[in-house]
Amino acid sequence: MLNKIWTKVIYDQKLSLIFWNLILIGISLLIMSMYPSIKLSGDALDKAINSMPKEMVELFYGGEAQSITTPIGWLSMELYGLILPFALIIYGVTNGINAIAGEEKNGTLELLLTLPISRVRLASEKFFSLVLGLLIIIISFSTFIIIFKDLFDLEFEYILIVIAGIELFSLALVLSSIGFALGTSTGNKSISVGLTYTITIFSYLWNGLVGLVSGIENLNNISVFYYYSGLKYSSNRIDLVEFFCILLFSLLIVSLSIFIFNRRDIRTY
């Protein structure tokens, strides 16, 4: 595992990856196990949710309200609305910023850069390991949900979970890429953390609340959360144009940051 930069990152993160997988699988299990009782007594909660403004529902449940007595409605509200997107964003942004800026702050980057490895290769492998980490976590809990969903009367097509997984990956990737790009281009961990989470929270609130403000209600498409559909009966296919635009945007900002990293001074602490 210690023969390449990206394999070392995965090796370093082995405990962290196990932790994230166990936590998300554990939460998924807990929420899935609650569904049989919700199915029987969720009507009152449905009524309460439906009485709220559409924007408030979007803000608190991460998308339009679906009946929580349905399997998809329940998982969407409890898992795919807030918990999974934000868990993956936290994992991705933290590791994205740490990839270069973290090593720079720890002082380990200096020695690494005196090896016969280019900065482009170093940063590219770091980004690759970040993407790989996200995929490992998403595939793990998605597979778990698909395998065990029938055990808790959660009857729906498994493809919906696959598509929701791709949606989650897109959302986490774009914000992780912003964190990675800021950390790599500035080398400043504190500024990168502050800016990335400000962008994330602002983007989230913008998507949820902009609809309440007349005149700019159609501007929610500038938020990255606008493109996250989560888990829905209607989302049974992936919007490839949207998906590739997100990938392209992520690659573009990551490439730009590597271009800057290739030319800038390395900070010493």
Add this chain to the structure above:
Amino acid sequence: MQDIIKMHNVTKYYGKFKALSSLTLDVKENQIYAFIGPNGAGKSTAIRLMLGILNFNEGYIEVLGKSPTQNNIDIFQKIGYLPGELRSYQKLTGNEVLKFFSNLRDIKEDNYINNLIERLDYDPNKYIKELSKGNKQKLGLILAFMHRPKLLVLDEPSSGLDPLMQQITIELIREARQEGTTIFLSSHIFSEIDKVAQKVGFIKEGELIVEDSLEVLKSNATKSITIYFNEIVPLDLFNNMENVNYVENNKNVVKLNFNGPVDAIVKMISKYEISDLKTQDPSLEELFMNYY
């Protein structure tokens, strides 16, 4: 002899602060060059510039015949670097760090690494976070020497080491030179530089103020001589000598500081009966103190 490091008129700014000012130095092949200066003088900045960790604002740098930029990444296969303070992966063991770096340097056999581990009495099974400063320094030395580089850049190689390990470090440096390695080192331990360096550069406030071979620097420096006469000599005995710049006359014991040849002093004292004579070359530390 080929220049292994060439820095010509290199200037580096940190914002508006000028960290290095028109620094020019050349290190020849198989030479041990010692870079001396107080903290903040620009030693580490110069080292980071020659390793491409920092970019310079003006001037020209060539290391192993190439500019130390990302376009010439292959030169780093031939460079071993010990930073002033080694900071490595806290959660890895020494063995894991060595494995990682030897993989990235494509080192096939680990006999020499094991030899270094043994000679430096380093325990590679401990986690980096458990290591003392001295043991971290040992790991840094192994990482710098492990691939038998053509150029060694050592920032404070003996820092944190006990006298025995300092001696082993000096031996390693000497052996590397015997194998044809060029060594650029910065150090505060003057005895260490005295033992190994051929050429010395003094840096002050980002400028190289003196650069020459240790031999020449010492021969040009003020030396001292103490003469124990068997009789009381005149107080003004050495007053008219041009190269004598200080006289301390305590009855029959005279202490002189002088520059240049000792011939005139010897001729003068030969007229008197002498019981003892002690001469002292300046130490590197004294040379250093003269400049700062």
